[in-house]
Amino acid sequence: MAQTSFDPGGFFEFDLRRGAVTSRGGGRVLVLSDAVVAPLVAAAVEGGDLTAVRKLGRQLGEAATAALAGPAADTPVEEVLGQAAGVLSLFGWGRLGVERWGDALVAKLDDLPRLDDEHLGIAALLGGLFSSLAAEEVACVPVGDSGTFLLVDPSVAQKVWKWSRGGDDVAAIVGRLAPEGA
Amino acid sequence: MSVETQVARLESLLERIQANRRPLPTASAAPEAVASAPAAAPAEPSAEAEAPAPRVSPTPMEQALEVELDQRHEEDEPEVEITVEEEEAPQEGIPTAPVGTRAPAGETGPQPVDIAPPAQASEPVARVVTRPQPRTFGELMARTLALRPR
Numbered sequence: 001m002a003q004t005s006f007d008p009g010g011f012f013e014f015d016l017r018r019g020a021v022t023s024r025g026g027g028r029v030l031v032l033s034d035a036v037v038a039p040l041v042a043a044a045v046e047g048g049d050l051t052a053v054r055k056l057g058r059q060l061g062e063a064a065t066a067a068l069a070g071p072a073a074d075t076p077v078e079e080v081l082g083q084a085a086g087v088l089s090l091f092g093w094g095r096l097g098v099e100r101w102g103d104a105l106v107a108k109l110d111d112l113p114r115l116d117d118e119h120l121g122i123a124a125l126l127g128g129l130f131s132s133l134a135a136e137e138v139a140c141v142p143v144g145d146s147g148t149f150l151l152v153d154p155s156v157a158q159k160v161w162k163w164s165r166g167g168d169d170v171a172a173i174v175g176r177l178a179p180e181g182a
Numbered sequence: 183m184s185v186e187t188q189v190a191r192l193e194s195l196l197e198r199i200q201a202n203r204r205p206l207p208t209a210s211a212a213p214e215a216v217a218s219a220p221a222a223a224p225a226e227p228s229a230e231a232e233a234p235a236p237r238v239s240p241t242p243m244e245q246a247l248e249v250e251l252d253q254r255h256e257e258d259e260p261e262v263e264i265t266v267e268e269e270e271a272p273q274e275g276i277p278t279a280p281v282g283t284r285a286p287a288g289e290t291g292p293q294p295v296d297i298a299p300p301a302q303a304s305e306p307v308a309r310v311v312t313r314p315q316p317r318t319f320g321e322l323m324a325r326t327l328a329l330r331p332r
Contacts, residue, residue: 073320080319100315103325150205153327177329 005079006086016109027059027068029091034113041121051122057128063087065133072133080133093125094147104174105151107140112147123149143170150174199241 010149011024023029044050064083065072072080085096094112107126118173119142126149130138139157140149144165150158150173165174317320 011185178332180328180330
């Protein structure tokens with residue numbers, strides 16, 4: 001029977017004889033310092049290719065959905081987000097919180113590692129995570145400088161990113177959005 | 183002095199007053215005198231008759247009577263005539279209440295007007311239309327990803 005809340009017990013297995021670390025599900029992982037990862041992510045941001053970071057987010061999402069009893073789309077919101085937050089914190093990416101602003105969804109990550117100035121690496125990581133959970137492409141746009149990210153469809157991410165860089169806060173951006181066809 | 187004596191003296195006084203008066207010539211009398219008289223040189227009396235007769239000064243008694251009559255005439259015809267209809271004329275003898283207590287107590291202040299209360303509403307007066315919160319993660323993400331710029 002699947003757990004309704006995230007259970008971190010036995011998530012990692014350290015095989016000292018092999019010198020390998022595997023996560024739940026058998027995937028090998030590396031334990032890296034943020035001081036090492038940060039320049040790698042910054043280089044990816046400058047190169048405009050955050051595919052690797054996004055892929056890492058997808059793997060985290062798969063780890064979260066693996067603990068669910070059924071498809072994430074049919075699972076209660078709290079349960080899915082609880083699994084996702086647990087996996088994120090276990091891999092050391094910070095403490096995830098989610099807010100609903102009407103139909104808009106805002107992810108807040110506390111104690112997140114500072115990989116680049118505009119949190120674009122973390123945005124890519126969260127985008128991959130939520131894309132895996134939702135089973136469709138999701139973009140996370142940084143808003144402000146406090147680890148706040150707005151979840152949007154990738155087709156409007158560029159415009160939302162412009163608003164955010166122009167100084168709009170979450171309330172202003174959400175006020176500029178409306179359900180499609182409304 | 184008895185009353186009869188007084189009356190007699192007043193009558194004699196009036197007779198003397200009438201005797202002292204000379205008759206005033208009238209306009210209608212003069213032509214008739216000219217038509218019936220034989221043709222003759224006009225005499226002074228005819229010319230005298232056409233002239234207006236000098237007015238005889240009234241006696242003290244007449245003056246007194248005229249003054250009294252004039253004063254009475256002025257008093258009998260007042261300059262302002264006040265007409266009071268009989269129906270509106272106050273009826274004397276009917277006792278009336280003092281002005282301050284004529285109205286019944288309680289009617290001098292504001293009087294509330296009864297207003298019918300609203301009928302019991304057959305259904306809620308207003309409804310707040312809200313969409314149910316998404317229960318599944320799929321519903322949540324579907325709403326989020328449907329947002330577009332206005």
